[in-house]
Amino acid sequence: MRIIIDGDACPQRVKEICEQAAREFRIELIIVVDIDHYIVSDFEVIVVEQSRDSVDYKIVQIFREEDILVTQDYGLSSLVLSKASAVIHTAGFFINKNNIDNLLQSRYISERVRKQGGKTKGPSKRTREQDENFKKCLYKVLHEKLGKGQRRTIKKP
Incomplete structure (x- = not known):
């Protein structure tokens, strides 16, 4: 099990939470970004060329059974959902088989409105909640999949 982060537009606090969890549970963390995004991490960062969906393609390529995906991208989510332990939106909710169709439909409608010159609600300011x-x-996912016995906090010197 690994945590894979879609690093393009990933909030800094989400990245920090993932890094903390990866340390505590001693699991691999991979952040995938395009060349236009500069990410510094103690964990693996994969940098891909800047092109439409290049990060998504790389994530699909490296994604394995039982990995956890952290993303805001519903299209990418739908591609890995069947083999993921979990897909977690950066806003703090699960993307799953029960809500993916509605999320994709909402995205489609918003794209149509924008293409016709309309405006849709943009992202709001990130909250502590x-x-x-x-x-x-x-x-929740880490405890369910790895169990409390697997969690080993690494003490800082």
């Missing part, structure tokens, strides 16, 4: 909800989702 979103950070807390994200952390709850991530730790």
Whole structure:
């Protein structure tokens, strides 16, 4: 099991929560970004060329059974959902087989409105509640899949 982060547009606090969890549970963390995004991490960062969906293609390529995906991208989510332990939106909710169709439909409608010159609600300012909800989702999956006995906190020197 690994945590894979779609690093393009990933909030800093989400990245920090994932890094903390990866350390505590001693699991691999991979952040995938395009060349236009500069990410510094103690964990693996995969940098791909800047082109439409290049990060998504790389994530699909490296994604394995039981990995956890952290993303805001519903299209990418739908591609890995069948083999993921969990897909967690950076806003702090699970993307799953029960809500993916509605999320994709909502995205499609918003794209249509924008193409016709209309406006849709843009992203709102990140809240502390979103950070807390994200952390709850991530730790819930880690506890369910790895069990409390697997969690080993690494003490800092």
